[in-house]
Amino acid sequence: MTRAEAFEFLDRTARGIAEMFGASCETLVHDMGDPSHPILSIYNGHVSGRGVGSTMDILGSVRMLNESALVKDFVNLYATTPSGQQIKSSTFHLIGPDYNLALGINFDYTALVYANRVLSDLMNAEADLQSAMWQEGGDQHLADLFDECLSAVGKPVNALTKQDRLRVITLLDQKNAFSYRKSVPFVAKRLQVSRYTVYKYLGELTGQGPERR
Numbered sequence: 253m254t255r256a257e258a259f260e261f262l263d264r265t266a267r268g269i270a271e272m273f274g275a276s277c278e279t280l281v282h283d284m285g286d287p288s289h290p291i292l293s294i295y296n297g298h299v300s301g302r303g304v305g306s307t308m309d310i311l312g313s314v315r316m317l318n319e320s321a322l323v324k325d326f327v328n329l330y331a332t333t334p335s336g337q338q339i340k341s342s343t344f345h346l347i348g349p350d351y352n353l354a355l356g357i358n359f360d361y362t363a364l365v366y367a368n369r370v371l372s373d374l375m376n377a378e379a380d381l382q383s384a385m386w387q388e389g390g391d392q393h394l395a396d397l398f399d400e401c402l403s404a405v406g407k408p409v410n411a412l413t414k415q416d417r418l419r420v421i422t423l424l425d426q427k428n429a430f431s432y433r434k435s436v437p438f439v440a441k442r443l444q445v446s447r448y449t450v451y452k453y454l455g456e457l458t459g460q461g462p463e464r465r
């Protein structure tokens with residue numbers, strides 16, 4: 253491959269990538285045979301403000317590159333431009349007998365960072381509505397649910413068997429009682445068992461704990 257053919261291939265690739273990924277994606281071809289690595293062609297140059305002939309890199313520097321950087325590929329690296337844009341940058345070399353060209357790809361994802369912050373704010377909530385409503389009424393709502401489920405079993409707490417307690421837990425779970433904050437300690441106290449026991453019963457209901465006996 254001659255130098256002209258290598259440049260034509262890289263230039264065509266750069267143009268295609270820029271068209272595919274849009275205005276936030278800057279692509280360019282560098283002459284890496286020159287330590288100042290001038291730009292031979294560039295697309296979406298508004299990302300960095302550079303044009304053909306520029307020797308400035310994406311960091312805004314015009315420093316000469318060392319020998320290693322002139323031949324080494326750099327893939328998916330983070331950079332910040334002098335204007336504060338956040339960039340993902342890659343450089344791929346194509347080296348022949350009388351040329352050293354490189355394809356550069358710089359994707360500006362600054363707008364995505366801002367969008368992510370907005371989405372995070374929009375999705376943020378202090379607490380779930382059900383818990384907040386229960387808090388407004390104190391423990392009474394959960395107490396009413398417990399009494400209702402215990403009544404359905406038809407026995408006082410001190411006469412409950414394991415199967416009876418599992419039945420109470422099942423009924424409470426069906427009524428979403430465990431979506432309330434501090435529901436497990438409350439139920440454990442009313443059933444006269446430990447919190448661990450309540451969690452174990454819940455695990456059995458979901459098939460994550462021991463089999464029912």
